[in-house]
Amino acid sequence: MENMINLTIDGVQVSAPAGSTVLEAARLANIHIPTLCYLKDVNQIGACRVCVVDVGARALQAACVYPISEGMVVKTNTPEVRSARKTVVELLLSIHDRKCLSCVRNNNCELQDLCRDLGIDDDDRFAGERNHYDVDDASVSIVRDNNKCVLCRRCVAACHTLQNVGVIGPVRRGFNSAIESPWKVQLAQTSCVGCGQCIVACPVGALKEKDSIKAVDALLASGKHVVVQPAPAVRAALGEEFGMPMGTSVTGKMVAALRRLGFAKVFDVDFGADLTILEEGTELVQRLTNGGVLPMITSCSPGWIKYCETYNPDFIPNLSSCKSPHEMLGAVIKSYYAEKAGIDPKDIAVVSVMPCTAKKGEAKRPELSVNGLADVDEVITTRELARMIRRAGIDFANLPDEDFDSVLGESTGAGVIFGATGGVMEAALRFAYEVVTGKELEQVEFHEVRGLKGVKEADIDLNGTKLSVAVAHGTANAQKLLDSVRSGEKTYQFMEVMCCPGGCVTGGGQPIVKSDVRAGVNVSAVRAKALYDEDAGKARRKSQDNEELKVLYKEYLGEPGSHKAHHLLHTTYTARDKYENIK
Amino acid sequence: MPDNKEKFEQLNQVIEELKDQPGALMPILQHAQSIFGCVSLDVQKVIADSLGVTLSEVYGVATFYSQFKLKPSGKYIVSVCLGTACYVKGSQKVLEKLSEELKIPVGDTTDDGLFTLSATRCLGACGLAPVMTVNDEVYGRLTPDQIPAIIAKYRG
Numbered sequence: 211m212e213n214m215i216n217l218t219i220d221g222v223q224v225s226a227p228a229g230s231t232v233l234e235a236a237r238l239a240n241i242h243i244p245t246l247c248y249l250k251d252v253n254q255i256g257a258c259r260v261c262v263v264d265v266g267a268r269a270l271q272a273a274c275v276y277p278i279s280e281g282m283v284v285k286t287n288t289p290e291v292r293s294a295r296k297t298v299v300e301l302l303l304s305i306h307d308r309k310c311l312s313c314v315r316n317n318n319c320e321l322q323d324l325c326r327d328l329g330i331d332d333d334d335r336f337a338g339e340r341n342h343y344d345v346d347d348a349s350v351s352i353v354r355d356n357n358k359c360v361l362c363r364r365c366v367a368a369c370h371t372l373q374n375v376g377v378i379g380p381v382r383r384g385f386n387s388a389i390e391s392p393w394k395v396q397l398a399q400t401s402c403v404g405c406g407q408c409i410v411a412c413p414v415g416a417l418k419e420k421d422s423i424k425a426v427d428a429l430l431a432s433g434k435h436v437v438v439q440p441a442p443a444v445r446a447a448l449g450e451e452f453g454m455p456m457g458t459s460v461t462g463k464m465v466a467a468l469r470r471l472g473f474a475k476v477f478d479v480d481f482g483a484d485l486t487i488l489e490e491g492t493e494l495v496q497r498l499t500n501g502g503v504l505p506m507i508t509s510c511s512p513g514w515i516k517y518c519e520t521y522n523p524d525f526i527p528n529l530s531s532c533k534s535p536h537e538m539l540g541a542v543i544k545s546y547y548a549e550k551a552g553i554d555p556k557d558i559a560v561v562s563v564m565p566c567t568a569k570k571g572e573a574k575r576p577e578l579s580v581n582g583l584a585d586v587d588e589v590i591t592t593r594e595l596a597r598m599i600r601r602a603g604i605d606f607a608n609l610p611d612e613d614f615d616s617v618l619g620e621s622t623g624a625g626v627i628f629g630a631t632g633g634v635m636e637a638a639l640r641f642a643y644e645v646v647t648g649k650e651l652e653q654v655e656f657h658e659v660r661g662l663k664g665v666k667e668a669d670i671d672l673n674g675t676k677l678s679v680a681v682a683h684g685t686a687n688a689q690k691l692l693d694s695v696r697s698g699e700k701t702y703q704f705m706e707v708m709c710c711p712g713g714c715v716t717g718g719g720q721p722i723v724k725s726d727v728r729a730g731v732n733v734s735a736v737r738a739k740a741l742y743d744e745d746a747g748k749a750r751r752k753s754q755d756n757e758e759l760k761v762l763y764k765e766y767l768g769e770p771g772s773h774k775a776h777h778l779l780h781t782t783y784t785a786r787d788k789y790e791n792i793k
Numbered sequence: 794m795p796d797n798k799e800k801f802e803q804l805n806q807v808i809e810e811l812k813d814q815p816g817a818l819m820p821i822l823q824h825a826q827s828i829f830g831c832v833s834l835d836v837q838k839v840i841a842d843s844l845g846v847t848l849s850e851v852y853g854v855a856t857f858y859s860q861f862k863l864k865p866s867g868k869y870i871v872s873v874c875l876g877t878a879c880y881v882k883g884s885q886k887v888l889e890k891l892s893e894e895l896k897i898p899v900g901d902t903t904d905d906g907l908f909t910l911s912a913t914r915c916l917g918a919c920g921l922a923p924v925m926t927v928n929d930e931v932y933g934r935l936t937p938d939q940i941p942a943i944i945a946k947y948r949g
Contacts, residue, residue, distance in 0.1 A: 376847030381856045392852035393834055789838055792848070 217282040232263055232273040232284055237729065243286050244295065244324055246302075247362035248274040249411055250729040252371060258362055259298045260324065263291060270294055296328050304336035306414075307357035313415040320413035320724055321360060343388065348396040350574055351404035351420055351567040351718075354378075356388050359416040364725075365389065365408035372711050374686035375517070377402045389416075393792055401520045401788035403685065405513035405709045406567030406591075406718015419567045419719060422590045423598055429559045429588065430472050435551075437543055438473040439536055439618075440464060440563040442480050443629030443714035444592045446740040447565065450721040451596035452606040457736040459744055462611020467599050468563075469612060475547075478614040479562065480621030482539030483628040483637065484753035485762070486510065489779050490532045490634075491641035491753075492770035494704055498646075498677075503527045505680075505695065505702040508634050510534045512572035513709025513718075515783065517685045522692050523785035528705075531780040533585070535628065536562040536569065537578050539618060540585030541778040546766045547618060559587045563595045565629065565717035568709065577781050591719030620758040623654075623745030630738035631683035631713035632659035632666060635706040639670055639679070640752045647673035654751045660742070662712060662734055665691050667702075678702045684711035715741065800828050801839065808843045818844060818854055822861060831862040859900065867902045867909035869947050871895075873925040876915030883936075884923035888912060890937035891925075894944050907948065 213228040219236050226235035231254075236243050247258035256272035263273045264285040273286070285291065302321065310316050325333070343356035363380065366389060370376040377400035381390045391400045409417040429436050449458040468476045494506050509515060509530040518525055533541070540562070544555040562569060566589075572578065573586040590598070599606055613619065624640050627633035636656045643651045658668035659679065664687035670677040680702045682691040688707045694700040710717045712734025723733050745751060753759070767775045807824040811817045821840055825832050832840075832855050841848045855861040873879075873888040888910075892899060895908050902909040918924045921933025932943060 370847065370849075376849050379847070379849035379853040381853050383857045392837075392848045789848070792834065 215278050215280050217278050217284060219284040220286055226278055230278050232265065232276045232278055233261060235278050236273065236286060241286055243273045244327055245274055245725060246320060246324060246360065246413055247364060249364045249367065249725050252411065253364045253367035255363065260295055262294050264288055292328070296330065299324050299328055299330055300335045302360050303330070303333045304338060305340050306360065308333060313358070314418045315415035318722060319415065341386065346396045347420065348398035349402065349404065349420065350571045352397055352402070352406060352409060353418050353420055354397060355416050358414050359389055360414055361387060361389065362413060363389070364411040364413065365417055368407040368411040372407055372684050372686055373403070373405060374689050375401070375403055378408065395792050399791035401786070403513040403516040403709060404568035404571045407710060409567065409718050410720065410722050413725065419591050419594065420570060422570065422588050423594050425588045426561050426590055429561065434557055434559045435474050435553050436559045436561060437475045437477060438468050438561045438563065439477045439479045439482070439539055440468065441536060441565055441629065441714065442483060442626055442741060443565040443717060443720065444563050444595070446629060446715050446737040447720045448592055448596060451593065454607065456731065456733065457740045459740040461744070463606060463609040465614055466609040466612040467604050467606055470604050471598055471602055473561070475615045477539060477543065477618040478621050479536045479539060480625035481618050481756065481758065482535035483625035484622055484756045484759050485538050485542070485779070486532055486535045487624055487637050487641050487753035488759065488770040489775060490530050491638050491645065493530055493532065494638065494642055495645050496771065498703060505705045506530055508706045510628065510634055511707065511709045512566070513568035514685065514688065514707045516568065517688065517709060519783055520786040520788050525692060526783045526785060529783055531782070533578060533779055533781045534572065536564065537572065537585045538779045541580050542618065542762065544580065544583055544585065545778060546762060550617060555583055560585065562586050562589045563592065564589050565592050565714045565720045567591060567718045580778055593719060593721060596721070617758055617761070620756055622753055622756050623748035623751035624753040626745045626748065627741050629714040629741050631662065631708050632681045632706065633713065633741070635659045635679055635681050637753060638704070641754055643672055644754065646675055649673060651752065662732065677704060679704045681706045683708040683713050685709055713738070803828050804836065804839060808840065812844055818846065818851065822855060826861060831865045833864060864902050865906065867907050869907060869927050870909045870911060871925060871927050872911045872913045874916045874923065875912045876919070878919035879923040882922040886937050887923055887925060887935050887940065890940045894940055
């Protein structure tokens with residue numbers, strides 16, 4: 211039993227574990243203390259003073275950092291406390307660009323919530339001088355608008371602490387404080403990996419993805435044959451944008467909505483994931499048997515790829531040469547499918563729906579093209595898809611469930627779980643086991659690589675052959691893993707790395723979950739469960755059992771790792787200098 | 794530049810001495826500034842990489858404290874007194890005129906490296922208020938309209 215501390219909050223007796231903050235203790239007693247800069251486990255710095263409470267001290271204290279003690283008496287709802295909080299928010303409003311109606315976070319903004327909950331009745335109370343900032347929209351993934359920044363530093367903590375990237379931070383001081391990249395460069399000039407964890411950390415509209423809806427609308431109006439492909443993680447979260455409970459899988463409705471938006475074909479990146487497993491699994495087995503570079507590391511996550519190229523270029527030879535699933539499928543759409551459908555590849559456009567902002571940058575990489583045609587033309591995030599659905603007047607919740615289109619629409623459970631950390635590893639093991647042992651895998655679930663531990667390790671027994679594997683999610687965890695391999699402390703044959711904490715289900719392009727919800731729910735676990743449940747319900751759970759995929763290899767690609775497969779499905783990487791464009 | 798190489802060697806020595814103590818960034822920046830006269834981008838990169846912190850963090854600290862300079866000071870340091878007497882006598886307007894004439898904000902240096910504009914506290918020449926100095930030369934009883942001529946002298 212933990213050491214418990216007894217205190218009184220608003221007259222209620224509360225018992226909370228030693229080391230808790232007042233905010234945490236209040237949550238146990240279902241007493242709501244408003245917050246703004248607080249983001250559980252990410253940013254707990256007491257900077258904004260919105261959560262102030264009376265703890266009997268001379269001054270009000272920030273509940274998010276103030277530790278509880280035995281016998282403490284806390285008041286969270288006195289006139290003094292309410293007035294102090296109100297003043298804090300009114301001061302923030304005095305420097306805030308309040309174009310709420312056209313803001314991407316309208317109705318999903320923590321500052322708006324505070325104004326409502328604290329009873330702000332004059333948003334011009336402290337009207338006065340304001341700084342005006344240029345919007346930084348040079349990055350292909352992320353747009354920063356400091357005119358809407360509340361200086362909470364949640365983005366900074368996400369970038370530094372979760373991702374170990376740290377390309378934005380507080381600069382100058384006092385009235386001139388701002389969150390910027392060093393030396394006044396734009397985000398695009400830094401070694402930002404484009405993951406978008408800053409966006410999902412932002413309480414307001416200061417950070418958003420670079421809009422691709424206009425480009426997609428233009429494609430749909432162009433007369434081209436526009437094909438769409440949603441990623442595994444999208445179906446586990448899209449429903450949240452339409453009021454469905456977190457963890458609702460909306461695969462069928464998502465397909466129906468995409469069809470109603472006017473896409474000619476709705477293919478499934480899960481198919482691309484199955485394809486990736488056959489290529490990547492084959493590459494792994496070849497590296498194991500031919501003395502190739504080990505550990506081999508997965509290459510599905512473009513944020514991770516950019517991170518590796520920039521911060522750990524010595525590990526580039528370890529990266530699988532496989533393109534990511536949607537890039538693979540894009541290349542197959544513009545070759546195999548084009549041939550089957552009798553359409554000139556130049557007249558086909560591929561749109562990917564991704565839980566990810568880094569994918570926008572990935573799609574623009576010149577090496578991810580075949581015969582001068584980009585594998586993927588445009589990438590929209592899960593949030594952008596929701597916006598398109600709303601703008602089209604589609605009643606999402608009442609859509610029928612529809613199926614993906616043949617010939618690139620079938621998927622197995624292995625493809626589905628790509629969206630969760632450990633999913634690619636598990637899918638690869640389901641394939642590699644059968645290739646290495648020549649036997650059928652009976653127990654397809656590898657629970658040792660599931661879950662949300664920062665670095666997971668397992669020794670997998672391939673019928674006598676031991677395979678040491680590791681899984682990391684969030685690039686700060688990935689860095690620890692790489693450091694342990696580099697120093698020789700650890701030895702693995704195969705590693706999965708996903709850029710975002712929790713994997714793609716909590717990617718930077720996913721629906722934004724407010725901080726008070728994040729404090730009480732493990733978003734990654736709830737969304738991942740939707741994928742694992744879908745996997746468990748599938749008749750086929752191994753990529754090699756995908757019937758349409760078998761046809762693709764038989765009719766077009768030949769064997770996994772064939773010359774043709776390499777031409778279409780594999781790529782190369784480039785070492786990058788993190789300071790290259792900072793001048 | 795052999796001169797610069799020597800300075801970086803000095804910097805590396807300082808970093809080596811201090812890097813294991815908590816809060817090493819501040820004293821290292823101070824030493825760097827005394828070695829180089831400022832903490833430029835190249836200097837900040839070396840500090841960031843040696844300490845294992847981000848450039849963003851180093852830049853954040855360097856811009857938080859007005860004591861740190863990001864570029865070398867100009868040949869002429871123009872300091873305007875904002876002490877009580879000078880301020881009452883209108884030194885703020887003199888400062889604003891200088892900022893306009895030199896096309897730089899207070900604390901900055903002109904691109905040609907000629908002038909650095911700074912605001913100071915009392916210079917002890919209140920009898921001459923408002924006062925400014927250009928390096929060691931003192932100018933008193935200033936009015937904004939005198940500024941262009943004074944600056945022109947130094948432009949040569």
